[in-house]
Amino acid sequence: MKHRRVVITGTGIVSAIGMNTQAFWKNIVECRSGIDVYDPTLSDQIRFKHGADIKGFDASAFMEKNELDLMDRFAQFAVIAGNEAVAAAGIVFNEDNSNRSAVICGSSIGGIHAQENAYVELYRESKSRIHPFTIPRTMPNSAASNISMQLGITGPVYTISTACASSNHAIGNAFWLIRNGICDQAIAGGSETPFTYAFLKAWEAIRVVAPDTCRPFSKNRQGMIIGEGAGMVVMETLENAQARGATILSELVGFGMTSDASHITKPNQKGAEHAMKLALADANLAPDEIDYISAHGTGTLANDSMEVAAVRAIFGTHANSLAISSTKSLHGHALGATSALEAVATTMALQHGIFPPTANFEAADEACNIDVVPNASRKGNIRHALSNAFAFGGLNAVLAFKKWEE
Amino acid sequence: MTEIIFEKIAALLSSKKELNRELITVESSFEALGLDSLDSIELIADLEDEFNVTIPNADLQRIKTIGQAAEGIKRAMDA
Numbered sequence: 001m002k003h004r005r006v007v008i009t010g011t012g013i014v015s016a017i018g019m020n021t022q023a024f025w026k027n028i029v030e031c032r033s034g035i036d037v038y039d040p041t042l043s044d045q046i047r048f049k050h051g052a053d054i055k056g057f058d059a060s061a062f063m064e065k066n067e068l069d070l071m072d073r074f075a076q077f078a079v080i081a082g083n084e085a086v087a088a089a090g091i092v093f094n095e096d097n098s099n100r101s102a103v104i105c106g107s108s109i110g111g112i113h114a115q116e117n118a119y120v121e122l123y124r125e126s127k128s129r130i131h132p133f134t135i136p137r138t139m140p141n142s143a144a145s146n147i148s149m150q151l152g153i154t155g156p157v158y159t160i161s162t163a164c165a166s167s168n169h170a171i172g173n174a175f176w177l178i179r180n181g182i183c184d185q186a187i188a189g190g191s192e193t194p195f196t197y198a199f200l201k202a203w204e205a206i207r208v209v210a211p212d213t214c215r216p217f218s219k220n221r222q223g224m225i226i227g228e229g230a231g232m233v234v235m236e237t238l239e240n241a242q243a244r245g246a247t248i249l250s251e252l253v254g255f256g257m258t259s260d261a262s263h264i265t266k267p268n269q270k271g272a273e274h275a276m277k278l279a280l281a282d283a284n285l286a287p288d289e290i291d292y293i294s295a296h297g298t299g300t301l302a303n304d305s306m307e308v309a310a311v312r313a314i315f316g317t318h319a320n321s322l323a324i325s326s327t328k329s330l331h332g333h334a335l336g337a338t339s340a341l342e343a344v345a346t347t348m349a350l351q352h353g354i355f356p357p358t359a360n361f362e363a364a365d366e367a368c369n370i371d372v373v374p375n376a377s378r379k380g381n382i383r384h385a386l387s388n389a390f391a392f393g394g395l396n397a398v399l400a401f402k403k404w405e406e
Numbered sequence: 407m408t409e410i411i412f413e414k415i416a417a418l419l420s421s422k423k424e425l426n427r428e429l430i431t432v433e434s435s436f437e438a439l440g441l442d443s444l445d446s447i448e449l450i451a452d453l454e455d456e457f458n459v460t461i462p463n464a465d466l467q468r469i470k471t472i473g474q475a476a477e478g479i480k481r482a483m484d485a
Binding site: 047205206207209211222223263264265266301302 | 442443444447451460462463464466467
């Protein structure tokens with residue numbers, strides 16, 4: 001069967017560097033990081049004080065009270081980003097297309113604010129009752145379900161939880177559903193809101209968070225910085241997009257996923273290599289057709305050197321000609337949402353011909369000897385790009401994108 | 407004091423990781439004992455609780471042997 005072509009026609013963003021795609025992309029191009037001191041009422045008892053949280057977020061500016069009451073923060077973010085993506089795409093869901101439409105969302109932890117609030121009320125405040133919406137707010141599928149309900153989408157709607165690769169798995173699954181004729185259009189991406197006391201304590205305990213900022217690929221990098229946000233894309237068949245005269249932002253051309261099957265936290269070069277190789281094969285691309293890689297680039301010692309070694313193993317001498325950067329240095333590591341933010345950044349990079357920068361870069365590391373677009377974005381033609389996600393649990397998901405040209 | 411800390415480490419590792427106490431020396435590296443990065447993080451967390459100290463992440467990354475772990479805890483206690 002000949003594969004159907006799948007294009008991205010809308011994007012939506014909620015992030016520490018912008019509450020819509022336009023603001024997000026502007027801050028990436030200008031290399032303005034959203035990493036700062038996070039809420040001091042949380043950080044007081046936590047060893048790391050910096051994060052990329054969204055300060056002053058007011059859900060009531062985006063939705064009615066009866067809607068937001070049913071949603072935890074992560075679902076609110078997902079709905080807001082989803083609405084932006086749908087409006088940008090100009091797509092309408094109705095009885096003709098709703099059951100051929102999908103919503104696939106990624107999240108590591110779902111409604112953790114509602115969950116922790118309930119625990120505080122029960123265990124600390126000794127209350128005997130908790131809020132009756134605790135279940136609908138907590139369930140990780142509530143983001144996808146709320147988008148589905150708001151838009152009347154009745155086809156496949158589900159949530160993927162693969163830690164920091166969740167959104168790439170979500171986007172990749174949606175891509176394959178459309179390419180293989182199961183659906184004609186989808187909203188896919190992810191959302192995450194990790195700034196709760198117990199969850200931050202868990203990150204403190206596992207000791208991978210940097211004390212100041214995220215410096216991917218830099219010699220003095222000390223770890224990741226936690227972020228929050230949501231990214232969503234509208235994707236559809238090329239045929240549909242052209243028939244309705246939609247503006248096409250990029251083409252999704254490949255997806256690869258693997259499991260390291262080795263260690264629960266330590267990255268594995270072979271698993272990362274294999275995922276990139278599968279994405280290239282799925283896209284029918286040769287390595288030298290890739291001009292840009294949106295890195296997983298967490299800023300940990302272990303990930304970044306492993307990722308560069310994996311890129312060098314797959315791309316050979318072409319690794320000296322391509323650029324690789326980590327926008328986590330700007331929007332933080334938004335865990336299950338991060339690869340959705342990066343998929344949107346990659347789409348913008350292809351559309352505008354601009355390589356996103358790696359911020360906070362200070363000194364070259366021999367183990368990361370590659371062009372990481374340090375501290376300033378750069379113009380250049382990007383024909384194809386990969387976006388990497390390598391999650392705890394050893395789960396890898398890589399997307400391949402193509403610049404859209406008539 | 408470092409000797410007391412070493413004895414505590416040896417006791418923890420032999421009970422929690424089921425290691426032969428005889429094999430645990432000051433010079434033993436985590437790697438040689440078959441312990442990975444998560445095991446060392448867990449050990450340091452137990453020692454932080456036991457001795458009521460905090461080991462910064464940057465110090466943790468330099469701790470590769472049992473002796474270095476004991477010295478790290480001693481330094482934190484003296485700080």
